[in-house]
Amino acid sequence: xxxxALLGFGAWKKGVSQVQVKGRLAPxxxxxxxxxxxGWKPRLFDEHQARTVESLTDRIIPSSExxxxxxxxxxxxxxxxxxxxxxxxxxxxxxxxxxxDGLALRNYRAPFVRCAANEQNALxxxxxxxxxxxxxxxxTVQGYYTSKAGIDELNRDGVPDTYACPHEKH
Amino acid sequence: MQIIARGNDVFDAIVxxxxxxxxxxxxxxxxxxxxxxxxxxxxKVTPRDFTEHVEPYQLKYRGHSPRIAERRPIQxxxxxxxxxxxxxxxxxxxxxxxxxxxxxxYWIRMRVLGGRSLSxxxxxxxMSDLDFKAAxxxxxxxxxxxxxxxxxxxxxxxxxxxxxxxxAEGLPQLPDSVFLPPMEMTCGERVLRDAVKKKxxxxxxxxxxxxxxxxxxxxxxxxxxxxxxQGCITYSYFASLFTTIKDALATGRLTLxxxxxxxxxxxxxxxGKAAGVAYIERKTRAARxxxxxxxxxxxxxxxxxxxxxxxxxxxxxxxxxTLGHYLMDHIYRGGATGELAMLKAHPWYxxxxxxxxxxxxxxxxxxxxxxxxxIRGYGYQGWSRPEFAFDAPGFGAGFKRAVREKSRWVIGLGxxxxxxxxxxxxxxxxxxxMDAWGIPVLRIHxxxxxxxxxxxxxxxxxxxxxxxxxxxxxxxxxxxxxSVPGFCIHEVGTAxxxxxxxxxxxxxxxxxxxxxxxxxxDGACWVSIACQNPTLTMMAITARxxxxxxxxxxxxxx
Numbered sequence: 001x002x003x004x005a006l007l008g009f010g011a012w013k014k015g016v017s018q019v020q021v022k023g024r025l026a027p028x029x030x031x032x033x034x035x036x037x038x039g040w041k042p043r044l045f046d047e048h049q050a051r052t053v054e055s056l057t058d059r060i061i062p063s064s065e066x067x068x069x070x071x072x073x074x075x076x077x078x079x080x081x082x083x084x085x086x087x088x089x090x091x092x093x094x095x096x097x098x099x100x101d102g103l104a105l106r107n108y109r110a111p112f113v114r115c116a117a118n119e120q121n122a123l124x125x126x127x128x129x130x131x132x133x134x135x136x137x138x139x140t141v142q143g144y145y146t147s148k149a150g151i152d153e154l155n156r157d158g159v160p161d162t163y164a165c166p167h168e169k170h
Numbered sequence: 171m172q173i174i175a176r177g178n179d180v181f182d183a184i185v186x187x188x189x190x191x192x193x194x195x196x197x198x199x200x201x202x203x204x205x206x207x208x209x210x211x212x213x214k215v216t217p218r219d220f221t222e223h224v225e226p227y228q229l230k231y232r233g234h235s236p237r238i239a240e241r242r243p244i245q246x247x248x249x250x251x252x253x254x255x256x257x258x259x260x261x262x263x264x265x266x267x268x269x270x271x272x273x274x275x276y277w278i279r280m281r282v283l284g285g286r287s288l289s290x291x292x293x294x295x296x297m298s299d300l301d302f303k304a305a306x307x308x309x310x311x312x313x314x315x316x317x318x319x320x321x322x323x324x325x326x327x328x329x330x331x332x333x334x335x336x337x338a339e340g341l342p343q344l345p346d347s348v349f350l351p352p353m354e355m356t357c358g359e360r361v362l363r364d365a366v367k368k369k370x371x372x373x374x375x376x377x378x379x380x381x382x383x384x385x386x387x388x389x390x391x392x393x394x395x396x397x398x399x400q401g402c403i404t405y406s407y408f409a410s411l412f413t414t415i416k417d418a419l420a421t422g423r424l425t426l427x428x429x430x431x432x433x434x435x436x437x438x439x440x441x442g443k444a445a446g447v448a449y450i451e452r453k454t455r456a457a458r459x460x461x462x463x464x465x466x467x468x469x470x471x472x473x474x475x476x477x478x479x480x481x482x483x484x485x486x487x488x489x490x491x492t493l494g495h496y497l498m499d500h501i502y503r504g505g506a507t508g509e510l511a512m513l514k515a516h517p518w519y520x521x522x523x524x525x526x527x528x529x530x531x532x533x534x535x536x537x538x539x540x541x542x543x544x545i546r547g548y549g550y551q552g553w554s555r556p557e558f559a560f561d562a563p564g565f566g567a568g569f570k571r572a573v574r575e576k577s578r579w580v581i582g583l584g585x586x587x588x589x590x591x592x593x594x595x596x597x598x599x600x601x602x603x604m605d606a607w608g609i610p611v612l613r614i615h616x617x618x619x620x621x622x623x624x625x626x627x628x629x630x631x632x633x634x635x636x637x638x639x640x641x642x643x644x645x646x647x648x649x650x651x652x653s654v655p656g657f658c659i660h661e662v663g664t665a666x667x668x669x670x671x672x673x674x675x676x677x678x679x680x681x682x683x684x685x686x687x688x689x690x691x692d693g694a695c696w697v698s699i700a701c702q703n704p705t706l707t708m709m710a711i712t713a714r715x716x717x718x719x720x721x722x723x724x725x726x727x728x
């Protein structure tokens with residue numbers, strides 16, 4: 001039913017019909033090598049959606065000296081939260097994924113997950129004021145900074161408060 | 171016709187409710203030699219049920235469970251109702267209540283051994299005669315039939331046992347408790363304290379809190395792990411189940427009946443006295459009775475009043491007609507926030523987390539009756555700490571860095587204002603609704619008066635002025651809409667004290683004017699709400715009523 005909701009989304013269908021022949025849809029830029037295994041079993045997303053969310057979350061919080069959102073398993077968390085949560089946010093999110101792929105296909109003739117890094121960043125800049133961006137960013141922040149990796153990232157240069165003020169004045 | 175199983179035992183006393191007040195009644199009465207049955211509508215818990223040391227990533231939904239709201243649309247609004255403890259809070263579907271459409275009320279309830287003491291805010295402040303004699307001060311409403319001097323020895327008794335950490339300030343409107351050492355203020359809080367004292371003459375003090383800062387009465391000092399509302403394996407905050415109830419059980423004279431949902435009191439028709447209570451076993455739905463010579467209601471303000479309203483047509487012990495009326499709660503969720511740019515922020519996720527904030531005692535209408543068209547006053551709870559910039563814009567490596575590097579010292583003050591006792595704020599039995607145990611439910615009518623709204627607005631403005639005095643930048647008022655009544659979880663009133671049987675349900679010892687072996691010692695007996703957090707005073711009132719019960723029971727006067 002939820003996958004059906006995605007296929008029924010106008011932007012996605014339009015995008016597919018325009019570019020599916022000459023675009024990068026089928027084999028992908030990596031040629032013929034088999035795709036990297038997902039490593040987790042989505043409850044809500046299909047495989048394409050799951051990989052798209054992994055890419056999206058990792059664009060929002062990439063790896064640096066510490067792991068990024070993909071390594072921290074944020075996509076799996078978002079899949080769980082949306083699957084077990086109320087239908088409104090769930091459907092808005094799935095529609096948003098389709099909408100984003102539609103934009104990607106229009107701009108770069110490839111779905112988001114197959115766009116190059118600079119193309120993905122350009123797409124995210126383009127949608128930064130959209131409700132969908134706000135939703136995926138909020139979920140990514142929530143998922144990342146409640147993970148072990150995210151907490152370690154927060155505390156990289158933090159100082160535990162001893163509640164004993166070191167300043168002479170006050 | 172239901173067949174009611176009646177126990178053969180006749181107890182000296184029944185205590186209904188195992189929270190802060192029920193725990194005190196059970197402890198005092200059993201230690202005085204009385205045989206007591208303590209009824210609790212919820213289940214037993216043990217320290218194995220405590221989850222304060224669980225990290226977010228150890229929880230399925232990392233603390234954001236969408237399941238909580240499914241059956242707890244009201245309870246889930248409270249910060250303390252968490253993924254790991256929400257089963258302590260009532261199931262709103264099983265435990266309905268009604269309100270008029272234009273008067274929402276949030277009724278937050280916990281049914282578990284220990285009641286709301288398991289997840290309470292622990293802030294503990296004495297009241298003064300400015301509160302007990304508020305009507306004499308400004309002409310509105312009724313004085314309490316008791317005064318500060320009556321309660322003072324009981325505050326001391328409770329504080330010595332509970333352990334309240336705090337700083338003595340010598341303020342007449344907020345008498346000092348018997349304190350354990352105070353917790354420390356953060357740098358930002360010291361900046362505020364010093365500036366507000368110097369520029370405005372107002373006192374900022376560390377929160378007075380029922381959390382141990384050194385070992386006390388066999389309980390360990392707090393180790394600052396943070397989320398007290400999820401339990402405490404070191405027993406460092408005060409909750410009845412590992413203190414007062416433990417003591418009562420140790421006497422061998424306490425019978426603990428959990429999962430016992432009290433529906434009404436049983437009244438002896440010949441004498442008019444309370445003969446016991448009728449309850450439904452929560453899991454089996456069996457109807458049962460337990461008998462005693464004295465009944466003490468500590469079921470929480472609105473549950474105690476609901477039991478009385480369900481015990482006789484028009485309500486038991488209601489010759490005054492005041493039962494159900496004069497419901498109060500604190501108006502809050504408003505104040506101001508700012509940033510202290512002079513301090514360098516290096517925030518840290520995780521412990522140590524001081525389970526306390528700062529407090530600004532009431533300064534309005536302490537020496538006069540009215541200010542800017544309002545009477546009474548408000549206090550503030552506040553905080554200042556470095557915070558991560560989770561709200562940083564954008565995405566990518568820049569965003570990830572900004573979460574840490576754009577962190578700042580944040581400071582905030584939120585007001586808690588007094589609510590006037592008004593006849594129009596009342597509860598009654600809804601004739602059309604019952605809970606899952608077949609017990610008629612409350613219909614609650616409450617809204618804020620102009621006086622509360624004026625206090626609230628003044629409190630927000632004064633919060634901003636104090637932050638400005640502290641040199642804060644980017645000061646923002648918050649709380650354009652005040653809290654929905656009930657949401658402060660400080661609901662009191664509806665079976666108030668009065669020396670005059672025509673004006674209240676109970677006397678100054680919480681004894682029902684109409685039923686002399688019936689006592690209501692929880693928040694229901696309150697005459698006015700003051701602006702302080704109420705639990706410490708509820709415990710002191712219960713301790714005092716308990717001494718009275720013990721004395722009169724020995725003299726066979728109940």
